[in-house]
Structures are given as structure tokens and as C-alpha cells.
Amino acid sequence: MAPSAPSINSTMSSRMATPRPSSYRYKSEKRGMTYNIMLVGQSGLGRRTFLNTLCEREVISPPEAPNPETANIADPMRFDTYEVNIEEEGTRISMTVIDTPGFGDGLDNTECFKQLQDYIEAQFDEVLVEESRIKRNRRYRDHRIHTLIYFITPTGHSLRELDIELIKRLGEYVNIIPVIGRADSLTVEELATFKQNVMRDIDYYKLPLYNFCWDESDSEALKENREIMDYTPFSVVTCDEVLDNEFGAVRVRRYPWGSIEIDDEGQCDFALLRYILLNSHIADLINYTEDVLYENYRTKKLEVGGFGEGEDQGDEENDEDDEVLGAKNE
Amino acid sequence: MSASPNDTQDYVGFDTITQQMERKFLKRGFNFNVILVGESGMGKSTLINSIFASHLIDTQGRRAAQEVIRKTTEISPVTQTLEENGVRVKLTIVDTPGYSDQCNNEGCWIPVIKYIKDQHAAYLERELKPLRDRVIVDTRIHACLYFLNPGSRGLRPLDVEVLKRLTEVTNVIPIIAKSDSMTIEERTAFKRRIKEELAFHRIVVFPYPSDEDTEEDRVLNASIRELIPFAVVGSEEVIEVNGKLVRGRRHGWGVINIFDESHSDFVHLRNFMLRTHLSDLVEVTAQRHYEQFRTSQLRQIKELRAQQAAAAATGGAPPMPSQAPPQAPMASGVMHQPMTQA
Numbered sequence: 001m002a003p004s005a006p007s008i009n010s011t012m013s014s015r016m017a018t019p020r021p022s023s024y025r026y027k028s029e030k031r032g033m034t035y036n037i038m039l040v041g042q043s044g045l046g047r048r049t050f051l052n053t054l055c056e057r058e059v060i061s062p063p064e065a066p067n068p069e070t071a072n073i074a075d076p077m078r079f080d081t082y083e084v085n086i087e088e089e090g091t092r093i094s095m096t097v098i099d100t101p102g103f104g105d106g107l108d109n110t111e112c113f114k115q116l117q118d119y120i121e122a123q124f125d126e127v128l129v130e131e132s133r134i135k136r137n138r139r140y141r142d143h144r145i146h147t148l149i150y151f152i153t154p155t156g157h158s159l160r161e162l163d164i165e166l167i168k169r170l171g172e173y174v175n176i177i178p179v180i181g182r183a184d185s186l187t188v189e190e191l192a193t194f195k196q197n198v199m200r201d202i203d204y205y206k207l208p209l210y211n212f213c214w215d216e217s218d219s220e221a222l223k224e225n226r227e228i229m230d231y232t233p234f235s236v237v238t239c240d241e242v243l244d245n246e247f248g249a250v251r252v253r254r255y256p257w258g259s260i261e262i263d264d265e266g267q268c269d270f271a272l273l274r275y276i277l278l279n280s281h282i283a284d285l286i287n288y289t290e291d292v293l294y295e296n297y298r299t300k301k302l303e304v305g306g307f308g309e310g311e312d313q314g315d316e317e318n319d320e321d322d323e324v325l326g327a328k329n330e
Numbered sequence: 331m332s333a334s335p336n337d338t339q340d341y342v343g344f345d346t347i348t349q350q351m352e353r354k355f356l357k358r359g360f361n362f363n364v365i366l367v368g369e370s371g372m373g374k375s376t377l378i379n380s381i382f383a384s385h386l387i388d389t390q391g392r393r394a395a396q397e398v399i400r401k402t403t404e405i406s407p408v409t410q411t412l413e414e415n416g417v418r419v420k421l422t423i424v425d426t427p428g429y430s431d432q433c434n435n436e437g438c439w440i441p442v443i444k445y446i447k448d449q450h451a452a453y454l455e456r457e458l459k460p461l462r463d464r465v466i467v468d469t470r471i472h473a474c475l476y477f478l479n480p481g482s483r484g485l486r487p488l489d490v491e492v493l494k495r496l497t498e499v500t501n502v503i504p505i506i507a508k509s510d511s512m513t514i515e516e517r518t519a520f521k522r523r524i525k526e527e528l529a530f531h532r533i534v535v536f537p538y539p540s541d542e543d544t545e546e547d548r549v550l551n552a553s554i555r556e557l558i559p560f561a562v563v564g565s566e567e568v569i570e571v572n573g574k575l576v577r578g579r580r581h582g583w584g585v586i587n588i589f590d591e592s593h594s595d596f597v598h599l600r601n602f603m604l605r606t607h608l609s610d611l612v613e614v615t616a617q618r619h620y621e622q623f624r625t626s627q628l629r630q631i632k633e634l635r636a637q638q639a640a641a642a643a644t645g646g647a648p649p650m651p652s653q654a655p656p657q658a659p660m661a662s663g664v665m666h667q668p669m670t671q672a
Contacts, residue, residue: 044481063483107488108434154511155371157391161399161432182481185511187579197393204395253513256592258584267582 032085032092034142035282036123038174039097040116040166041151042104045181046238050149051097053238053251053262054274055084060099062240077102077112079119088278096143104162113169120145120173124297146289147210147277148174151181152198152233156190159201171208173293175285177277178209183235183268184253184260191235198233212281214288228276234269237262359411359418361468362612363449366423367442367496368477369430373507377564378423378475380577380588381600385566386410390427400428403441422469430488439492446471446499450623470620472611473536473603474500478559480512484523485531493533500619501536501611503603504528509561509594510579510586517561524559537607538614554602563594 039047048060059082080099085092098119103112123143130140148170152163167176178198180186186194202209209232212225237260239253251262263271277285366374370391379385387408392399407424424445429438449470456466474496478489485493496502504524509517528535535558537551563586565577571585579586588596603611 043483044479046481105486107436107491110433153371154508155391157371157389157393158395158397159392160370164399165433182511184581185480185508187581197395200395255510255513255584256590257586258581260581260583 032094033282033286035093035095035286036143036145036147037095037097037277038116038120038145038148039099039151040103040148041181042153042162043101045151045153046236047099047101047151047181049238049240050151050179050181050236051082051099052240053270054277055086055095058240059084059097075102075105077115086278093278093282098145109162113165116166116170117173120170121297124173124294125301127294128298128301144289144294145174146285148176149277150176150178151236152178154180154182154185154194156186156194158197159205164201164205164207167202167207167209168205173297175210175288175293176208177273178233179236179269179273180233181236184237186235195231195233195235210285210288212284214292215284228272231269231272234273236270236273237268238270356416356418358465359420360612361420361422362473362608363422363424363469363471364473364475365442365446365471365500366425366475366477367429367439367492368426368475368507369479370427372477372479373564374425374475374477376566377505377507377562379566380564380596381603382412382421384410384412386421387423387425390425400431402432403427403429403438405441405445424471435488438488439495442492443495443499446474446496447623450499450620451627453620454624454627468612470615471500472615474502476502476504478504478506478524480506480508480520484520485527490527490531490533493528493535494531497533497535498619499623501614502533503536503599504559505599506559506561507564510563510581512561521557521559521561525555536614537610538618550606554598554607557595557598560595560599560602562596562599563588564596 039051041047048062051060052058060080078101080101082097082099084095084097086095087093100116103109103116123145127142127144130136150163150166153160163178167178170176180191180194180198183191201207212229213222216222237253239251239262241252241254242249243252243254244250252259253262260267262268265271364378366378368374370389375387375389378387390404390406404427405424406427407422409420409422411418411420413419426442429442432438453466453468453470456462476489476493476496479486493502493504506512506517506520512520537554539548539551543551563579565579565586565588567577567579568575569578569580569585570576571578571587576587576589578588586593588594591597
């Protein structure tokens with residue numbers, strides 16, 4: 001039932017087919033790659049079904065109908081974590097998905113950005129601490145967010161203040177990939193115009209999205225990455241319903257005027273996005289997070305000097321070790 | 331006064347009043363004022379242009395990157411006169427760009443409520459003038475189309491806050507405008523939830539039950555209430571479907587005809603607003619919302635006068651010296667404290 005790889009370019013897929021022994025992907029193939037994704041967007045844009053469709057099973061079940069009394073009390077933003085193990089073209093991925101229900105749903109949403117930033121920084125801080133331990137934990141699980149998928153409302157106009165603020169604030173801490181949720185509410189022309197308007201806003205406000213073309217060393221890949229960037233923001237339509245037709249199981253949304261097949265690349269960018277997230281660019285996203293975003297954070301943190309005391313539940317021996325390390329760092 | 335076929339000696343002829351009224355109506359025309367409340371991108375301008383089959387307003391959404399993001403809700407009324415079969419309507423559409431568009435939407439409804447109350451106040455002022463116009467210009471809002479967000483499971487916190495306040499001052503009609511991204515099952519579930527939540531919060535939307543209702547009226551109103559919120563699709567574009575030209579939207583997977591009842595409630599909404607309940611909307615505004623406003627305003631004046639009289643009697647300084655004397659009560663500036671309480 002896995003959607004076939006979209007036809008970006010055959011060289012792209014072959015590039016991933018034989019992993020180089022020193023590559024991150026090869027080493028972690030045995031263990032299963034650690035991959036952490038965060039989903040952010042207002043309610044009603046399809047985060048839950050996106051995850052279910054991405055993993056091809058029901059990871060997040062539909063929420064039970066809340067009581068009318070509690071339904072409209074603005075819940076503060078939550079961080080719900082889901083662990084999913086998937087296998088993509090031979091690679092095992094140990095994926096953690098963090099959903100953030102409540103983002104942007106209240107009357108005053110200005111606190112949301114800080115909460116998200118704090119969460120992401122906390123994961124960086126954990127790694128910072130762990131790295132500096134004398135005795136490191138070999139089983140340490142990296143919780144740094146490698147990708148943040150941001151759901152934009154399909155208004156047909158341009159970005160809204162919430163969208164601009166979010167990308168502006170978080171772009172330096174995490175790779176942000178913008179998607180248009182519920183993209184089936186836009187016609188083909190409207191979608192094209194909307195994508196254009198959004199990208200113009202991105203340029204105008206200099207919003208830091210994930211730059212697919214960050215690695216300029218490989219010119220072949222660069223060309224493909226430029227083509228991929230033309231698709232941003234990715235239009236996404238997702239659903240829970242699976243239909244059996246003559247070709248097998250198909251995921252569709254059925255309307256009185258027709259049905260949209262989620263996996264059909266001509267109708268939405270979901271298949272392409274899935275391939276990017278779980279196949280072609282998973283290594284890039286992880287590498288950029290570790291080599292650039294985290295390193296920048298680390299440098300800033302150490303320069304400011306806000307680091308030195310290692311957090312430890314350990315015994316006194318460890319404390320002494322950390323003190324020594326702190327002294328070395330000065 | 332042409333001879334009627336009923337002209338027997340017992341036929342009095344007062345039933346011709348309907349024709350006399352019609353003639354007056356044709357001469358005078360009438361005002362119809364609608365306010366659109368909903369965040370940008372919900373399809374407000376497209377829908378109102380579709381309902382009246384003319385390009386009445388432009389969308390106020392941000393299109394170019396250089397356009398500034400609005401920091402507050404603006405009130406943007408546009409007036410046009412439409413004519414159909416000799417009947418003229420002076421139609422005012424009030425758009426509310428900026429509503430619910432910021433990160434912090436606390437109080438974004440205040441300009442909207444203030445505008446609606448200001449129109450009641452302006453009418454009251456004209457009514458109270460010693461020398462008043464024969465026909466008072468009516469800028470009162472007769473209908474408020476409230477646009478819900480498709481995809482939310484029910485009312486959002488902002489919706490509850492605003493609907494409570496809106497339903498106290500005007501006739502509210504809840505709408506899902508871009509309903510073409512919802513399947514029929516999703517729509518049904520959404521409508522059911524909205525009705526439950528409206529009932530729970532005691533938010534009463536138009537049409538209201540009335541003692542004057544006939545059996546026919548009750549049946550019609552019940553069927554309208556079933557449909558609420560109206561799941562509509564608007565379009566100003568004419569496309570070709572099976573050789574016919576229809577107003578619709580063309581998706582990659584099918585074509586929506588906005589007049590097709592299996593596709594959307596557009597026809598029902600239009601008939602409801604314009605063909606069956608148009609005069610109700612105008613009348614109920616005058617009889618219910620305006621009367622409530624008028625009563626509370628006049629009571630306040632009475633209390634104010636009583637307080638001033640009491641203060642004068644005790645020889646103290648008149649209370650609230652900053653307020654102008656009660657003879658010119660209804661200018662929006664004076665009683666602004668009570669009116670803008672949103």
C-alpha cells in the first residue's frame with residue numbers, strides 16, 4: 001500500500017539506494033534511524049490524519065466528542081508524543097512524532113511561540129549535557145526535532161500573522177517545512193496563486209524555512225532540490241478512509257462531485273512530501289539539524305556561558321567529573 | 331381604482347391595500363444591510379457576491395507581500411443600489427477585515443459590536459429628533475453572516491465569545507462558506523455538533539420562533555433550523571459542465587455546481603435570506619433588536635435624569651458634569667460608555 005516514489009528524478013533514488021559505509025544512514029540501518037518530527041498548526045488543518053496517512057495506520061485515533069461544556073474552553077497547547085516504527089525501502093526508522101494540539105486555537109496565542117521554542121531548546125540542552133558527560137550514556141536517545149511540519153490555512157490570500165511569527169521565531173532552531181492543510185478546498189488555479197503569494201511573503205519577510213539547497217557540494221542533487229523547492233508550500237490532503245478498487249487499496253476522500261486520491265501526485269503533493277520526509281531527505285534533515293542548527297545553538301549557549309553545570313541524577317563522583325569539565329571549558 | 335371582478339354591492343375593497351402598499355414600496359425602495367463576520371480567507375466576499383449575483387465587494391484579504399497585516403478589526407461598508415423588476419434595494423454590505431487575523435484576538439469583536447450598536451443609536455437619534463424625516467434612513471444591520479471555520483470540530487472559543495454578543499444585537503446566520511473541503515459525513519457531524527454547542531451556550535440564532543407563526547411558518551422555520559449552519563460554496567466564476575454554463579468551482583477531481591442542492595446549501599441560504607425571510611430580517615431587527623436597544627437607552631436617560639434631579643434637589647453639584655445635558659442624548663459621542671460595552 002506504500003505509495004510509489006514520485007518521479008522527481010531517477011538519479012535521486014539511486015543515490016539513496018547504495019548507502020556509503022561511512023554514511024549516517026548505513027550505521028543506523030541496523031538500529032533504526034532516530035527521527036523526530038513535530039507537527040504544528042491550528043486545529044482542523046489535518047495534523048492527525050496527516051500522521052495517520054504518513055504512517056499508513058491509525059497512530060492518533062479520532063478524538064472522542066468532547067462535552068459541549070468543555071469544548072470551547074481554550075486548552076493550552078499540549079505536546080503529545082507518539083512513537084512509530086516504520087520501514088521505508090529497507091531502512092528502519094524509529095520515529096517520534098510530537099503533535100501540538102491547542103496551537104493557535106485560543107483567543108490570545110502569543111504564548112505558543114515561546115512554548116515551542118522552549119521545547120525545542122530543551123531537547124538541544126539535553127544533548128548538550130549528555131555530550132559533555134564524562135561517562136556518556138550509550139543508549140542515549142536523541143530527542144532533537146529534525147523537522148517541523150507547519151500547517152498553513154488554505155485562505156487563498158497570503159500568510160497570516162500567526163504563520164509569519166511562527167516561522168520567524170523558530171526557523172533558527174528547527175527545519176521548518178510548510179504545508180497547506182486541507183488543500184482540497186482550493187482549485188488548481190487558486191492553489192498556484194496561493195503558493196506564489198506565500199513564497200512572496202517568505203521572501204519579503206525573510207522567513208527562515210528549511211533550505212533544501214543548503215548542501216551545494218553535489219550539483220546533481222542541487223538541481224533536484226531546486227525543483228523540490230518549487231513545490232513549497234506542499235499541498236496536503238489526507239484521509240482516514242481506505243477504499244478497495246480494482247488496483248488495490250486506495251486512500252480517497254469522497255465528495256458528491258468526485259473523489260480525490262491522496263496518493264495521486266497530480267492532485268496533491270502528499271506523496272512527494274512523504275518521500276522527501278521519509279526517504280530522500282531524511283538524512284539531509286537530520287544532518288542539518290545536527291551539524292548546523294544544533295552547532296549554532298551550542299556555540300551561542302557556550303559563548304553566553306550559560307552552561308557548565310551538568311544536570312545529573314548521578315552520584316557525587318559524576319558531579320566532580322562535571323566540575324572538572326566545566327573548568328576545562330572555561 | 332379599476333373595477334374589480336368582485337364588484338358586488340357587498341364588496342368593500344380594502345383588500346387592495348396590498349397593491350397600494352406594493353406601489354408605495356416600489357416607489358420608495360428599501361434598505362438592506364448585512365454584516366460579514368469571519369476571519370479572512372473564509373470566503374465571505376465570494377459568498378455575498380454569489381448570493382446577490384453581482385460583484386458587490388472585493389476581498390480584503392492580504393494578497394501582496396507589501397500589504398500590511400492589519401492590527402485590528404476594521405469596519406468597511408460598501409453601499410450599492412440593486413434593482414429587480416422595478417424593486418430597488420439600497421444594499422449595504424459591511425465587511426470586517428482584520429477580524430480574528432492576529433496572534434492575539436482578544437477583543438477583536440469590539441469594533442463589530444460597536445458598529446452595530448452605533449447604527450441602532452443613529453436610528454434612535456433620528457427618531458427622537460423634533461423635526462424628523464418622513465422616512466428615516468435605516469442603516470441598522472438586518473443580518474449578520476457569521477463564518478465558521480470548516481475543519482474545526484465545533485465552535486472555537488472565539489466563536490462562542492463573539493456569537494453570544496452578536497446574537498444580542500442582531501440577527502445571526504451561521505455559515506460554513508468553504509464547505510467544499512468537507513465530505514457529506516463530516517458536514518453532517520459538524521452541523522450536529524454546532525447545534526449542540528449553540529444550544530448549550532444558549533446562543534439563539536435567526537429565525538426566532540414567534541407567536542404570530544402559522545403552521546406553515548413553523549414548518550419552514552424548522553426546516554431552516556435543520557440546515558444551520560449553512561454549508562455553502564460560493565463562486566463568481568461561470569464554468570461549463572456537461573454543455574451547460576453554471577456558477578461553480580472546478581477541482582481536479584470534479585466540478586461543483588453551487589446551485590446543486592446535493593453539493594451545497596447555497597440555494598437554501600439564498601432563498602432563506604432573500605425569498606422567504608427578507609422582510610422578517612428587516613422587521614425583526616426593528617421589533618426585537620432595535621426595541622431592546624431603545625428601551626435600555628431610554629431607561630438609562632431616565633435614570634440619569636432622576637439622578638440629576640435628586641442631586642439638584644439636595645443642592646449638590648450635578649453628577650457627571652462631563653456629560654452633555656439630556657436634551658441631546660443620542661449623539662454617539664455622549665452616551666458612549668454604555669453603548670460600547672461589548
